Amino acid sequence: MTWENVTLLPLQRKPIETALALEPIFAFTITHREANITEIGHLMPKVAENSEDFENHLEALRVKYAWAEMLFLNTCNRVLFVICGRQKLDPFSLQDFYQDFNIELSEEKAKDLALKTQIQHGFDAIQHYFSVASSLDSLVVGEREILGQMRAAYKRCRNAGLTGDTIRLMHERAVVVAKEVYTDTRIGENAVSIVSLAFRKLLSKGMPLDTPIAFVGAGQTNTLMAKMLQSKGYNNFHIFNRSLDNAKSLAKRLSGKAGNLDKFLAGDWTAEVLVLCTGSTQAIFQLPLFKKLEEAGRLPKIVVDLGVPADVSEEVLAVKAFEFIDIDQLRSISESNRKKREQEMSAGQIIVDTHWEDFQMVYRKRQVEKAMASIPVRVREVKERALEKVFDKEIAAMDAESRVTLQRVVDYLEKKYISIPITVAKEALEQELNKEAHRASKGAS
Numbered sequence: 009m010t011w012e013n014v015t016l017l018p019l020q021r022k023p024i025e026t027a028l029a030l031e032p033i034f035a036f037t038i039t040h041r042e043a044n045i046t047e048i049g050h051l052m053p054k055v056a057e058n059s060e061d062f063e064n065h066l067e068a069l070r071v072k073y074a075w076a077e078m079l080f081l082n083t084c085n086r087v088l089f090v091i092c093g094r095q096k097l098d099p100f101s102l103q104d105f106y107q108d109f110n111i112e113l114s115e116e117k118a119k120d121l122a123l124k125t126q127i128q129h130g131f132d133a134i135q136h137y138f139s140v141a142s143s144l145d146s147l148v149v150g151e152r153e154i155l156g157q158m159r160a161a162y163k164r165c166r167n168a169g170l171t172g173d174t175i176r177l178m179h180e181r182a183v184v185v186a187k188e189v190y191t192d193t194r195i196g197e198n199a200v201s202i203v204s205l206a207f208r209k210l211l212s213k214g215m216p217l218d219t220p221i222a223f224v225g226a227g228q229t230n231t232l233m234a235k236m237l238q239s240k241g242y243n244n245f246h247i248f249n250r251s252l253d254n255a256k257s258l259a260k261r262l263s264g265k266a267g268n269l270d271k272f273l274a275g276d277w278t279a280e281v282l283v284l285c286t287g288s289t290q291a292i293f294q295l296p297l298f299k300k301l302e303e304a305g306r307l308p309k310i311v312v313d314l315g316v317p318a319d320v321s322e323e324v325l326a327v328k329a330f331e332f333i334d335i336d337q338l339r340s341i342s343e344s345n346r347k348k349r350e351q352e353m354s355a356g357q358i359i360v361d362t363h364w365e366d367f368q369m370v371y372r373k374r375q376v377e378k379a380m381a382s383i384p385v386r387v388r389e390v391k392e393r394a395l396e397k398v399f400d401k402e403i404a405a406m407d408a409e410s411r412v413t414l415q416r417v418v419d420y421l422e423k424k425y426i427s428i429p430i431t432v433a434k435e436a437l438e439q440e441l442n443k444e445a446h447r448a449s450k451g452a453s
Contacts, residue, residue, distance in 0.1 A: 032094045033174060035126075035133035036102060040085040040147045042124035045335045049317030051087055051121055053110035054289045057250075063168040069108060070170060077172040079179075081161040083154065084202050084229070084316045084335055085147040090137060092174050097127055134178050135364045141182040142189040143196075144356050147338075149349050151201030155186045157228070177374060178367075185363045192359065195352040203229055205338045206312050207236045210281065213310065217241045222279035222308070224272055224293075225286040226254040229314050233283055234262055246279060248272035250286070275300040282308040284319035291321035298324045369438065384426045391422050 038048055056062045070078040075093035082088070095101070102122040107113050113121075128136050139145045143154050162179045165171045171179075190196045221242060223230045226249040234245060245264030249255035252268040259266035271277070275297055286292055293311070301307045313320045313334040325332065395403060395418065403411060 032129070033090065033092045033133050033178075034097050034129045035088065035090050035136050036097060036128075037086060037088040037126050037136075038121060038124055039126070039145070042126070043121070045085060045316055046318055047121065047124075048082075048085065048087055049289075049315075050117065051106065051110055051113070052082065052287075052289060052317070053112070057288065059164075063164070063170075066165070066170055067168060069105070072108070073105065077175045078170045079162060079165045079175050080170075081158055082316075083157050084314060086140075088140065090133065090175060090178070092172070097129070099123055099125065102127075131364065131368060134367060135360065137178055138182050138185045138360045138363060139357070141186040142356055142360060143186070144189070144353055144360065148201050148205065148345060149353060150195040150197070150345075151204075152190065152196060153201050153203065153228075153232070155183070159183065160228070173374070173378070174371075177371060181363060181367050181370065185360055188363075189356040189359050193352045193355040195349055195356050202314065202335055202338060203232050204236065205341055206283075206314060206333055207233060209333050210237070210310065210312070211240065215242075215281070218244050219281060220244045220246065220279045221281040221283065222246045222248065222272075222277060223258075224248045224269075224282070224284040224319065225315070226251070226258040227285060227287060229285040230283060231258055233285075233312075233314070234258065238262055246277055248277075273297060275304065275306070278306050279308050281310045281312070283312040283314065285314040286319050287315065288319065289317060291317070291319055291324075293320045293324055295321060295323040295327075298327070302329065373438075380429060383429060387422055387425050391418055394418075 038051065040048075053062075053065070055065045066078060066080055070091075073091075073093065073095055075091045075095070077090075077092040079090040080088070099119075099122040102125055103115070103118045106118040106121055107115065126136075136145070141155055141158050143149055143151050146154055158179070162171065162175070166176070217240075219242065221234075221237065221244060223234060223245065226247055230247075234247075238245075243263065245259065245262045246267065247255045247259040247262070247264055248267045248269055248271060249258075250269045252266065255266035255268065258264075267277070269292070272292075282293075284292060292315075293313075298307070308330055310331045310333070311320060311328070313332070316335070318334065320332070320334075395415075403414065406414065
């Protein structure tokens, strides 16, 4: 593919949207549909390994590109940016952005990822965010992990000062939409997420409950996997993590042992099952460690790699002497599940579309509120000028009781004058949007 023949993702415009003005908002994303898991993982910079440094990195990018707001989400099969800003986004500008996001990314790789990026804007970007939160756009439709991941991503970006009012409104509504989809459809029944797919594969091996299981990484994915195994009675866990405190925290909940990453790399451990998900930009399980374990007769029988990028090096995979499970293997299963759930996806999409249309009204009303925010201050200034300068002599000539009565009247009028224009503006907006919706429905019929 070349720049000359690249096309952006077509937008499914609805007639009502032409009458609405939305602060420029864009969503650009790379998912399992456009790229494999390793390619998605290559986009992540090394700075992402340190939470505070990564937040500072995102803030620097937001400032450089003059974006008012920014939200970043990455999962095992998706990288998603939502930004509010007026800068035009296309594959050309995305290539530059990706190289700023990860300075070690080659020009060729950045160009390839930019060409594989979906770009949506306006209410289409918001509708996409709703669909992601509801797991309608997930590798495994119906998995609930994505909502928790989006909540965590939003909280992180909000606390870092990256988000503002527009993304707040969008995210809060997305949570409502997702809960409704999960509650009012059967899309979540027998949900098979990436973690649970791997979990089911492990269960199918019929391992004894005292099988020694080692986890490398103490993040959300491994925590969930460990809890699922514990719920089935497995009880022999060893947790390794870059932060020993985090390893100890998870190990305590599992009644297991903890060690830091150096201890794992030293090979001073025994496990029949090894589960890796670290978020490291480089593979953790390298050939020297493999050989050390093999020579000591302590090589795991099963290795599960849920890391993005992969935590098991290609050199190890080339000579592996163990059963291997990774994310890419789960694609066929997820596609089978997707086909089985097409009917529920349709039901879920109806809910998303309904909220999408309702959100337009909510958003516009919020813009009215923001535009009218200065009215109370201005009305109060007029009141104070009238009392203290324009009519100060007349008021001074009044008796105390009359001045109190006048003050009460003026305060009452102040409150009413503040509420009237806001109420009228909201009512006018609602009437106009209802007219547009009616014209759109007539046009569709």
